[in-house]
Amino acid sequence: xxxxxxxxxxxxxxxxxxxxxxxxxxxxxxxxxxxxxxxxxxxxxxxxxxxxxxxxxxxxxxxxxxxxxxxxxxxxxxxxxxxxxxxxxxxxxxxxxxxxxxxxxxxxxxxxxxxxxxxxxxxxxxxxxxxxxxxxxxxxxxxxxxxxxxxxxxxxxxxxxxxxxxxxxxxxxxxxxxxxxxxxxxxxxxxxxxxxxxxxxxxxxxxxxxxxxxxxxxxxxxxxxxxxxx
Amino acid sequence: xxxxxxxxxxxxxxxxxxxxxxxxxxxxxxxxxxxxxxxxxxxxxxxxxxxxxxxxxxxxxxxxxxxxxxxxxxxxxxxxxxxxxxxxxxxxxxxxxxxxxxxxxxxxxxxxxxxxxxxxxxxxxxxxxxxxxxxxxxxxxxxxxxxxxxxxxxxxxxxxxxxxxxxxxxxxxxxxxxxxxxxxxxxxxxxxxxxxxxxxxxxxxxxxxxxxxxxxxxxxxxxxxxxxxxxxxxxxxxxxxxxxxxxxxxxxxxxxxxxxxxxxxxxxxxxxxxxxxxxxxx
Numbered sequence: 100x101x102x103x104x105x106x107x108x109x110x111x112x113x114x115x116x117x118x119x120x121x122x123x124x125x126x127x128x129x130x131x132x133x134x135x136x137x138x139x140x141x142x143x144x145x146x147x148x149x150x151x152x153x154x155x156x157x158x159x160x161x162x163x164x165x166x167x168x169x170x171x172x173x174x175x176x177x178x179x180x181x182x183x184x185x186x187x188x189x190x191x192x193x194x195x196x197x198x199x200x201x202x203x204x205x206x207x208x209x210x211x212x213x214x215x216x217x218x219x220x221x222x223x224x225x226x227x228x229x230x231x232x233x234x235x236x237x238x239x240x241x242x243x244x245x246x247x248x249x250x251x252x253x254x255x256x257x258x259x260x261x262x263x264x265x266x267x268x269x270x271x272x273x274x275x276x277x278x279x280x281x282x283x284x285x286x287x288x289x290x291x292x293x294x295x296x297x298x299x300x301x302x303x304x305x306x307x308x309x310x311x312x313x314x315x316x317x318x319x320x321x322x323x324x325x326x327x328x329x
Numbered sequence: 330x331x332x333x334x335x336x337x338x339x340x341x342x343x344x345x346x347x348x349x350x351x352x353x354x355x356x357x358x359x360x361x362x363x364x365x366x367x368x369x370x371x372x373x374x375x376x377x378x379x380x381x382x383x384x385x386x387x388x389x390x391x392x393x394x395x396x397x398x399x400x401x402x403x404x405x406x407x408x409x410x411x412x413x414x415x416x417x418x419x420x421x422x423x424x425x426x427x428x429x430x431x432x433x434x435x436x437x438x439x440x441x442x443x444x445x446x447x448x449x450x451x452x453x454x455x456x457x458x459x460x461x462x463x464x465x466x467x468x469x470x471x472x473x474x475x476x477x478x479x480x481x482x483x484x485x486x487x488x489x490x491x492x493x494x495x496x497x498x499x500x501x502x503x504x505x506x507x508x509x510x511x512x513x514x515x516x517x518x519x520x521x522x523x524x525x526x527x528x529x530x531x532x533x534x535x536x537x538x539x540x541x542x543x544x545x546x547x548x549x550x551x552x553x554x555x556x557x558x559x560x561x562x563x564x565x566x567x568x569x570x571x572x573x574x575x576x577x578x579x580x581x582x583x584x585x586x587x588x589x590x591x592x593x594x595x596x597x598x599x600x601x602x603x604x605x606x607x608x609x610x611x
Contacts, residue, residue: 112439155477185447
């Protein structure tokens with residue numbers, strides 16, 4: 100019954116992180132009463148569970164996630180959307196428009212191949228294919244701004260504790276930022292300069308996601324850039 | 330030169346490259362070398378130079394090869410035409426197909442493929458320079474690349490060969506020992522489970538010798554395992570060092586209260602300037 104490593108130390112798959120009875124959290128598994136890591140990441144011991152904060156990894160869609168995706172194909176009554184997951188996601192017509200489906204409907208008028216959308220994962224069907232919806236506030240086709248991609252496992256770090264990191268960035272840069280859980284980020288600012296600043300900050304967070312005290316460091320980084328400009 | 334060595338026999342018996350019987354060739358592993366792959370690794374094991382790239386889990390093409398209940402691991406082992414002398418045809422040979430298969434079988438037990446139904450995980454291994462024991466070196470690189478891609482694994486798979494050369498059991502055979510030796514036993518091993526995932530044998534040995542070979546190879550695998558772990562951690566160790574350097578005071582302040590819980594939160598993604606959402610997931 101003991102923690103085997105220091106909090107926040109880097110682990111690799113197969114590392115023993117806890118001996119004895121405890122709940123195995125994210126990116127861990129139990130074998131013979133011990134808990135081991137399954138991914139490269141940082142150990143996190145909380146009261147009743149042990150987990151690993153992944154530093155690498157693709158996106159696994161979960162119900163409730165906000166994602167930024169690209170429409171890749173139009174089928175009968177549905178669009179296929181690439182959300183950087185293990186497979187394409189489905190967006191059906193009744194999740195895209197707020198009125199009954201008519202055969203006279205021209206689907207390309209609503210969304211066409213190549214459009215970028217902000218959507219919500221509302222369901223995983225029996226094939227575990229994500230089902231999206233664009234009904235709701237701030238969802239739907241993206242008209243302006245630009246999209247950058249980062250490693251999906253670093254998204255929680257970009258948001259910070261209760262949004263502390265992202266709120267700080269928003270305040271400092273005055274940009275609208277939509278973070279898709281799938282690692283795509285939509286930045287929409289007043290000027291191209293502001294948007295580029297956000298991108299620089301996001302890249303820095305991505306590179307240093309595993310270090311502690313990051314929010315403060317980023318704040319100082321932003322201040323330094325601003326003073327430089329003055 | 331080699332004749333005089335042989336005559337002195339037991340006292341000064343030496344391997345062709347002067348290693349001890351249980352000594353591995355120098356190994357160097359680097360992870361994350363291919364920017365466009367989901368995960369990658371480069372290994373130098375003696376004069377072997379190998380790059381492994383991992384893509385996925387992703388949708389499988391052709392779709393009919395996918396399985397409804399689990400993911401499929403596909404491994405492609407390929408030797409570059411210039412990797413050996415004389416030049417080799419770039420077309421996949423019988424040998425390439427076999428090694429692709431044994432590599433897949435060696436890596437599969439360490440993975441949670443049941444978590445990715447209908448998907449494929451692709452591992453591409455390219456031999457840039459070959460010097461004996463490429464299948465073991467390839468498995469080592471592939472395991473690091475898989476971990477670098479963030480694909481969940483029960484353990485890293487380490488591989489090492491042992492064999493018989495000049496009547497002696499030796500570990501990690503080089504090209505010359507591989508070709509001139511009496512026998513070669515490549516072994517892949519998961520140290521945490523004490524499980525062997527690959528065991529092949531070529532040549533003739535007695536039962537006792539074979540057992541000794543496997544034992545020695547497993548010991549070799551354990552050494553390789555440590556190097557693999559080191560390689561994965563090194564990537565982050567470096568960035569951590571850089572980031573910590575500029576402002577050590579700021580970091581010390583922030584650490585105690587804020588840092589530990591910070592990443593466990595997964596608030597909802599969408600945040601606006603005027604109305605920040607603070608919902609939490611889970």
